[in-house]
Amino acid sequence: MKLQFQASLRLLLLASSLTLSLAGCLAAQNSTAPPSSTATPTPPPAATVPAISYSAVHVGGPYIAMTFDDGPSEKLTPELLDLLAKHHIRATFFVIGKNVVEHPGILQRAVREGHEIGNHSWSHPAFGKMSDGRVRAELQKTDDAIRAAIGTGPVIMRPPYGSITARQKKWINAEFGYRTILWDVDPLDWKRPGPSVVTSRIVKETRPGSIILSHDIHAGTIKAMPETFDRLEAKGFKFVTVSELIAMGKPMTPRETGSEGPTPLSSPGVSPVVMPPLTPTPAPTTP
Numbered sequence: 536m537k538l539q540f541q542a543s544l545r546l547l548l549l550a551s552s553l554t555l556s557l558a559g560c561l562a563a564q565n566s567t568a569p570p571s572s573t574a575t576p577t578p579p580p581a582a583t584v585p586a587i588s589y590s591a592v593h594v595g596g597p598y599i600a601m602t603f604d605d606g607p608s609e610k611l612t613p614e615l616l617d618l619l620a621k622h623h624i625r626a627t628f629f630v631i632g633k634n635v636v637e638h639p640g641i642l643q644r645a646v647r648e649g650h651e652i653g654n655h656s657w658s659h660p661a662f663g664k665m666s667d668g669r670v671r672a673e674l675q676k677t678d679d680a681i682r683a684a685i686g687t688g689p690v691i692m693r694p695p696y697g698s699i700t701a702r703q704k705k706w707i708n709a710e711f712g713y714r715t716i717l718w719d720v721d722p723l724d725w726k727r728p729g730p731s732v733v734t735s736r737i738v739k740e741t742r743p744g745s746i747i748l749s750h751d752i753h754a755g756t757i758k759a760m761p762e763t764f765d766r767l768e769a770k771g772f773k774f775v776t777v778s779e780l781i782a783m784g785k786p787m788t789p790r791e792t793g794s795e796g797p798t799p800l801s802s803p804g805v806s807p808v809v810m811p812p813l814t815p816t817p818a819p820t821t822p
């Protein structure tokens with residue numbers, strides 16, 4: 536009796552599964568079948584953890600940040616400040632601690648005129664292979680020098696040569712509160728290619744949200760700036776400091792990560808738009 540019942544049950548199940556299979560085949564053949572309403576559910580928005588590293592910022596307008604490294608330079612930085620003032624452009628200076636101690640007045644002027652100051656180490660070593668203790672000392676001495684000069688400490692840091700590990704970014708952020716600022720536009724001005732080349736490289740590569748790397752210790756870079764500023768302004772770009780650019784940043788939605796939409800910085804060779812969480816690190820050059 537029991538066996539018989541089980542046999543019938545098996546037959547019944549077999550029959551019903553056959554029916555279902557047949558129905559499935561028919562449905563599959565029917566090309567006008569509407570897509571299932573239970574399609575891929577929309578993933579929850581990415582966690583909005585504040586990013587600690589940027590090589591560009593995803594912004595909704597034509598905003599960019601010019602950055603000048605390795606100064607202040609006694610002669611060239613004041614010349615650059617004159618040019619920036621003339622164009623009503625605010626920029627960001629990643630300064631070397633040793634130079635800050637020598638030229639605190641230049642830093643004070645830069646801050647007075649609306650520019651931002653970032654930490655670029657005391658003596659310009661490559662952090663990537665250094666002990667935490669040595670990196671800490673480089674940053675702390677420079678932080679102290681900047682505070683002594685302008686009364687406030689920086690909130691951003693750029694590692695010399697872009698040399699830094701993901702682990703270093705984390706502890707530096709935890710200890711100093713610094714965000715690591717890299718770049719997505721590099722005119723290689725330190726190779727002294729001539730002002731017109733510096734200008735054309737910057738103008739060609741700059742996108743909304745770009746962070747542009749250059750140096751206020753090379754005369755050719757300063758010579759390149761009037762035309763660089765003119766041409767970037769002619770393209771509609773607006774200049775802000777790095778911290779202002781970050782404050783304008785908006786997280787990318789899944790829809791925006793596709794090819795459609797105003798997604799800047801998609802050209803080959805350019806670092807991807809950086810958003811939380813992010814980690815792209817440009818190949819170390821010699822900034």
Ligand code: NI
Pocket residue numbers: 604605655659695696821822
């Ligand atoms: Ni540098």
